[in-house]
Amino acid sequence: MKFELVIVGAGPAGLSAAAHAETLGLNYLLIESSAAPANTIQRYQKGKHVMAEPAVVPLRSDLRFAAGTREAILGSWQSGLDELGVNIRYNTEAIAISGSKPNFELTLLDGETLTAESIVLAIGLQGNPRRIGVEGETDRSVQYTLDDPDEYRDETIAVVGAGDAAIENAVALARNNTVIIINRRDEFARAKDGNLALITRAIEDESISCFYNTGVASIEPAVAINLNTETGETRIPCNRIIARIGAIPPRKFVESTGIRFLSDDPTTLPELSSQYESNVAGLYVIGALGGYPLIKQAMNQGYEVVEFIKGNTILPADHNILEEKFRHLPYGRDVDDTLAIIRNNIPLFENVNGLVLRELVLASELLTPAKSDVIFHKNDYTNTFISVVEGEVEVETDSGNLITLGPGQFFGEMSLLSGRRRSATVRASGSCVLLETPRREIVKLMNSYQQVRKVIDRHFIVRTLRAGLVPDAPQSELEVVAETAELLSFRAGDVLFREGDESNGLHLIRNGSVSVSRNIGGRSIVTTYVAAGNYVGEMGLVGEAKRSATVTATVATESVFLRADIFQTMLSRNSGLRERIQTKVKERISENLRMEAAPDAGDLISFLMQQGLGEATDVLLIDETLCIGCDNCETACAETHDGTSRLKRAAGPSYAQVHVPTSCRHCEDPHCMKDCPPDAIRRAPNGEVYIEDSCIGCGNCEQNCPYGVIQMASAKEEAPSLLNWVLTGTGAAPGQRQPAAATTAIKKAVKCDMCKDLSGGPACVRACPTGAAIRMSPSDFVNLTKKAS
């Protein structure tokens, strides 16, 4: 059968595309690998409140969509599909695409092929479940998802897999069934701690039996599973097999169609034109797969792509937003011209794909400061990246020099890359136009374009050298050094160099942090912690030829490595450098002496580093010699934050009477920011990492935070008046508020925001009657140990 258009994937993007194709009267087909529309949304938690971000973008679709429960939205799409009579085939998975416009061949899982003039890929990012890969894998008794474990009773069920999904399914099913779990390895290494405990306990209790080091040999229909165990083959009769062995990321499939991606980095996007067409003419990509992670964006693109395929030109739905953004600029041009000015003036964006640049500008702000307006202050914690479109700015360096940056240059990359405070104040030196881009967009760009990464990295090195070591060296010399400098990355626990090694160079810590330890009396003792922005390894370069200490990354860390010979040349050319290094060496030596005298203090630092505090900017600690366990800190947090405490006082480890409760540490490079669809997690100038109202409650950040400090919660009922409670005892006691009625409860991510909206500062600390709770920055840990020793 030949179609004008085949749309692959019935998520919000594909559904909206099909609905519009129907309205425009195209000969089209929508195929969907699962049994119902919008598989990704079907998989949300029951009753989840789906949000319609970004609020400023209007919806453009023949289907309806407004914020509401998952059920309401799925229902309205279903009725929209029925009303329009959209041509959709379920249980139909595309596995290959060949040919070219207008004769594409699309192969389906069952072997059938479809031909189409154009194809729209709207398959999202979730991927299709990985199959067992043995004979019988598609039998009816094998399923790759589990919606409701309570649906099954008194069955024998084999669960294949060892990840969180497999464990959660197995444990839930074991309540009413006999469950066997099949693990290819000898442990459940990939599972979260909580799930690991659950499954270990269940296996010990024999409520679940487990085959370790076991693969599936084959599946017999109606029904048994044959296993390859360590001791030979076993046949296990069962009623049902549930395989939870992960999903296959869609990228392989997409690449197999000939579509190119911007780079090899797993986070990058396919190369697309501003009409969503890939490098393969006639093959279009929309929705999450194209880099648009929200439902409304996906639906708008579905509509637009069909218009484009019809040969119509329409302005993108967010056109007005750009127009609004550009209104105050001195250009008086239309959107496309202004975008062209930005591209032409900033060499960094020269080769960036049009759609990518458009998205970047859309997420950015255009600033038009007046003369001597401050763009940012030294020591602010903001992490945006700023490019000069027109005019000039002045950077006030530590040494008092003013550096002028003109059109095409950029600044702000230091904080962006290191996650540390701004290292200088920047002012406008005349009227100018600046493009201020959020960190996430620049990181995406760096991952997609090697060239962009290289330029930014080189600037970073030059500016770091100038800030820390050789403020007076000429630019040309620094550029040469930057060319030869290497960027190294280390995982937590990796050693940069060991005591006794040959000194072969200097490390400038670019982000993360390291601990320095020495072997004293046969024991490795941590003598200090070095944060990003500083350097290590200098001692060996001016004095002894051997490393005098071992340096270990406390968290994921990147360093700029300067080889010894390059460094020696720098020494010979820059008179002040030797002196600066010698002062530093003196400091280090006296620090070493102090810490050698108090080995316990070093142990305390190691303990704190083991808690991941090497990447913290501000952490809550509790002095156990004072804490009376009254939990007034938690109550204070709850009472000032919609009824949910963002810290758990009792949880977390302690050492030497310093307790690290479960609470946000406001990391330099926050893990939670990594994958937030509406980019709702931000960093305020004082360093607070906080979540904006635009959170859609997807839970990614909760998963990504390694310290477990983010929860999904809904606002509790209003706080009653305190005096009323004291005098009459009516209303909830402080800390005892109940969640608002379940039907209206919208769960969003909540975490510590360091009380940035309270004038008095952190409520937890101010409410502690004994002074046990304190917030501090890791650079002050050394002071902790001063008192401890």
Next chain:
Amino acid sequence: MQTSILAFRGRRYLWAALALIVICIAAYWIDDPQEPPNGGTLLGYALGTLGALLIVWLTWFGIRKRNYTSTSGSVQGWLSAHVYFGVALLVVVLLHAGFQFGWNVHTLAFVFMVLVIASGLYGVAIYMRYPERLSENRGGASRSELLDQLEDIDRRSRRVAQKLPEPFQEFVTSGIRRTELGSTLWQRLRNEDRSRIQLPGSATTVANQGQEAAMDWLAEQQSRADADSATTIAELSALLRNKRKLLRQVREDLRLQAGIEIWLYAHVPLTAALLMALLTHIVTVFLYW
């Protein structure tokens, strides 16, 4: 690593309270009323008013502590001041009354006040000493971790008992079910161990303080068992020994925590009583004026 309520900000409230005391004593010293010093002289009225204001302010601490958006200092600072001015109050009121007492409502107010202050002093002493003991006793683990470990031991005991005859399983189950950590603050404070156990072959339960009864029974079984089950029983009693140690730790934790909390059950109601008596005192004084 932090300063305590007593040492807060270089003991600034200690010095302030001392200054208040010195001023009051000086005034008492200088004052030369017609009648012997008492609450009815001009200075008496002044000191009485000062005392009453102090009491109201001291009581206000309970409100300030719960006003989490307040920007007036920190609760630690407030408590530091509360403690020092609370003690200074004693001097102020003694001078107010001119050291005269009788069997009347005035003295009743005074008695309540002394009790509140005494309980406060006791509380401070506890706050200074118990946290460190709590922390040492827990040895870096949290209470819920200790409870998890206990649960883990129980589970393992059940499993080991599976390998032994029925009575052992009943023994383990009964031991677990009837182990008690103390449900009221009072029981926890007194470290009362009300655990019991029903030993196999007996129809009633016996006290199982410190898991002693259970240990004894197991030891006896072990001595009578054949080699095979003896090792399993030994395994069981090793688990039980661990459990006993953990239980001791958890009980100590609960006892210390109860100690930290219990005195407030005197301090606060006595404050209420004091306020009532004080009100009566002031009203009567004006009625009989």
